Amino acid sequence: MKLAFIILAHNDPDNVLRLIKRLRTQDDHIVVHWDKNSRLDLQTLAQSALTDEQRANVHFCRRVAVDWGRWSMVEASLSALRHLQYLDQPFDYAVLMSGGDYLLKPVAGLKQFLSRHPGKEFIECVDPDLDPWVVQGLVKERFLHHHWFSWRDQRPLFEWSLATQKKLGLKRTMPRGLKAYFGSQWWALTWPTIAKILPLSQQGSIRRFFQSTWVPDEMFFQTLVAAVTSADSIYGTNLTFYQFDHTGKPLLFYNDHFDFLHQQNFFFARKLSPKAHLLRDKLDKFIAENPAASVSHLAKNMADYQQFIAVQWRGLPNRRVIGRQADPWYGDLEWNKTPYFVIMAYSQTQLQPLINALNALPGIRCFGDLFIGDHIDYGSNDWAHPLYPSDKPALRDMKRPNFLVDLIKAHPGHLVGYVMHLPIGNDMERIALYDPQASIVFILPEGHYLPEDQQSLNWTCAFQNMIMHDHIHAARQANKPFLAINASGHVIAPESVAKIKEKLLALRDSMMTTLS
Amino acid sequence: MIQAYRHGKDLSRVSDNTRMIKPGDILAFVVLRNETIRLPYFLAYYRRLGVKHFLFVDNGSDDGFMDEVGDYADCSVWHTQASYKASKYGVHWLNYLLKKYGRGHWCLTVDPDEFLLFPYDDSRSLIELTAYLDQEQKESFFSITLDMYGAGTVDEAIYQKDQDPLAVCPWFDPTGYYQDKRPNFNEWWIRGGVRRRVFFADQPWHAPALNKTVLVKWRWYYAYFASTHIVWPNRLNRPHFQDTLAPTGCLLHFKYLALFREKVEEEMGRKQHYAGSREYQSYLAGLDSKTVLWNKASVRFQNWRQCVDLGLMNVGRWF
Structure with a gap:
């Protein structure tokens, strides 16, 4: 089995290089997309930080200046995919990851898992009519209206344009009769599917539609995969363990989270604190000791987290909470x-x-x-x-x-x-x-x-x-x-x-x- | 703020390494006088947590302070002989430096005898804590002071240079902390601990405040008000989020070492402290009779989890 890993990264080069070293195997390829906004150049850093052997089969694709929540996020992934296409290798799967991710299980275990599920697409495809999926904020508005402004830098304009379109009753329809699907940005797709998606991504109507969609990276691949493959080939879960908090931001994992991550039946974890070197060491150690570890099915085990939320958010039972008191008299x-x-x-x-x-x-x-x-x-x-x-x-x-x-x-x-x-x-x-x-x-x-x-x-x-x-x-x-x-x-x-x-x-x- | 500028003129730069400060670094601001013996451990402790630069205001130390920190590239020193009291107990000096160097940084304003504890401090760094607070759009970190003491009299708690003060003073009061809102202001006012129990047993309401907001992501118009107990604007003093709990910390305060008696006598002579040095008068009265601070109910310090268990620290929603 031949895999292609795509790593999207924008900061913390040390940990990206560390991830590259851990992912690398003899016959797989790694394509790194390094955000053009970063002043550093990862490729130059890799020249000195990685040995020739480690650098074999590691590629750096054309850099795109990525703006969070906008089309450039998708373009970065597409840039990496085009680079893979250009390599012209017989890949079985392409796996999209972020530079802040890390391995929970060895690549050998991943290959074993994938070969047990031939032809499955590991991507979340959620129908927004059935399940909003988004934790907080806009759901269908993301694609029903045009979004020309950045939410981060031009928030008043962003909100004004959305409100105006709503007031005027302006709505748009999906191009080419596509049906919208949502899901986490990260996925593992079979190469034939990607070969079908890449020409679609060049089509003007699809491109234009997603260029003015808000957070297209959580929609573009999901929608197209659902369009070009049959429903039963979609596994519906990706290979990366992540958990959104109540505001929709992914949880960060720290040095003390090894046991928690160890309970998760996934191959990667998103996302690790840049300073969590000890956690990465522990995960490395686990992989070194269990070179064939795999999982039978992908599943979260959130009991610890649920208990934490139930207990810590409002204070421990029978304990004083410092800085919160309903009535000083009491x-x-x-x-x-x-x-x-x-x-x-x-x-x-x-x-x-x-x-x-x-x-x-x-x-x-x-x-x-x-x-x-x-x-x-x-x-x-x-x-x-x-x-x-x-x-x-x-x-x-x-x-x-x-x-x-x-x-x-x-x-x-x-x-x-x-x-x-x-x-x-x-x-x-x-x-x-x-x-x-x-x-x-x-x-x-x-x-x-x-x-x-x-x-x-x-x-x-x-x-x-x-x-x-x-x-x-x-x-x-x-x-x-x-x-x-x-x-x-x-x-x-x-x-x-x-x-x-x-x-x-x-x-x-x-x-x-x-x-x- | 104008006062901060005026008192800022008192400060003369002795060693300036502030060009080494990089964007996003955590900075520590310290006012001190004759505390050199505490510094090696202090610097090591906060460097380990992730503080990148220390800015000292040396109020006329004569114990070789410059010999200690002069060579460090991560320390900058300002010197002054001016009155500690006139600068509102150092607050104006701090505000001046914070305004000048602290903008856009997470700034830790502590005394050399204060050691910050926060949830998960054994496995996560201060950098990770501040990154979390940034992400949650919280600009300050609330903490309460825990007064630490030894098992014997204060005079017996002899501190050596480079030593972990916990080895000398591992005990603290597990309970007896009182939270109120300050009349007239709306911030928390937490009092109690060993100070109230021993030095203010007859008028506990006079016991000094224990709440401190020592870690703030500084903006140019922020200012400390009364030591680090109150910071302006008031929203920075809020311990928690609107809806749920935020992490809070504890400041281990190692005041009651053998050095303390010397200090109190000196401070009484200088009359440079708050409210007619009432605090120090009580301390001296307590020390004269060789009070033992230790009590059957005292608890030996273990770690941050113990503080959470005693209801002195919150983890909030930081998983």
Whole structure:
């Protein structure tokens, strides 16, 4: 099998030369198109950088000044193809690549793959009526209207001309009854197909049409291949692995992407960072160790990328995002996904026995009245957060939600909570009521009548403790499940303590199952 | 900006290699005074990341600074004896140099004790980061300062020339960082860390800001405002994209070395710092009682992934 590689490059000559060295085999030919806009001349560089043996069968075609998104992109490829035609060799396939690409599998493996799919065209041909294919921006407008201006350098003119044509209802039709197809610029085509396309590319009507098409390089070959071959000979995928990001730019691969690229069932990857020498080394090493590696079918494996997008774009779960905060009042609690509990009691309740009883339970840590006073009450004397000494309440008060999150994070695998004697006089009261992670236990004064279903209040008694009532009302309105307990003589009865224990243990267990 | 021009006149060129700067190079701008001992490692660190040229403003060093950098072709030096305070803590000097040499370049403005970390810094270079930001049309890179310290007292953290400061000060506070918007301005104002915990425990709201925008693709009309905490225009201070998160970095700050005490005493004598040197007064008070900065909750620094895990750095959508 005899292959012809076409490399389109405009910068980074070192890596282009490196690619040439890796691609080169005894009987294949390489044609390089080096952008005329570049001040360097790759051919001269290659004279010194490549040995005579390495330079055999490496050709440099007529240079075209390439303007991104315009006809010159296609002309560069055509220039290389004409050079190949002139060489007059019995090629089986021509493979179009970019200078920023690199090999994932050896050329021998590629040949083996191609010989298993004789006569197939490895090009993406997507019908824009069925699938827009383009990630962002113009789709059919690319060819339905004339585009005489460069989007990069003359954007206002570009947009004005498009808008004017749309307003005037000017549309054009495809020449010679062609049907438009889209696809990635990169392909591998059989030589007979190319021999049919080259004369078509000389035809005035086709040429003129694509000269004023926007991004013709993603249409020209796709459209013509679909016109000159039968549908079943088009494989529909190219040999190069690439992935567009959400704005339609190809992802760049860096030194840490070897494992990701290694999962991809393709022969080339687009595109590698110019500085990713280590990645190129690793790929070289893989090819040297597996000189016959091939793939059975071309397929992407994007699980890692999808997970990355799902996680990183909005921030990691349960982690603070630096430089983004919905509400400074809410602090780090915005990111907290660990449940905690708050025991809200009226002012005279004696809570220390309850705290002790809860701390005796496995997997539960109940603090004292954390957020009030000039001393941080940790509830028991054996532990204080090292960053928040008990006698430095200012550290706590600078942003109370952050202090709470730090306490929760300091007890992984525990259900953390604290007690609160009302009124507390700071924002933590409201935060406990509205934070979805907070579960509340209300301790009501004696005489409050609360039936088992907890749906109705004894209004006479409710007025005795206006704050409690407000909070219960708020919790109810926020659809927050809560437990309400009556104290008797400012003490919590043992059966009530048992009830609280039961509820918190259930909460802890559900927390542990969601975490694991 | 006019002030930058006026204070630019204070600067006298000592060694000028700026003709070596090529288009697209990453430049570093540094104001320093008597920090020569830190320089060899500093230069090596940023050269490895991909900084191509260093522009120093030497504010009257007398510790052989020129002997250290005079021979390097990638260093240019301006000298001044003028007042650090009058130039708004070096900001006017920096703005002058940035305007003159930084236009069109990615410019890193750091102190000699600050080391920039960014996502993937173990496998990707600063050049790749800036290329990515260029591609995403982001002109600045947001970072927060992490104050590093040793396990003992500050006086025990003795730094040798050429040494990695992480070997002396590998610890930092994993949490206790507070994000707010500055009143009156709309930029982020992040405070916290060991400074707040130790030196400002009683009035933590006075703790100095930790957010810094040290990496900016400079244009002629840009200007730093208050040290590198705020850069004008304000859009450069935005950490993220409009819709999704952008990568952000951490600046490892090695202030608390044994050199620090000397420095604080000198600075108190010079009275050249912000807000009546309030920061330095607190430092001196803390140092007198031989405070140990290390704490049971301190964490030993590992790598950038640890910073991401602690919620101090974002990877954003940089895959």
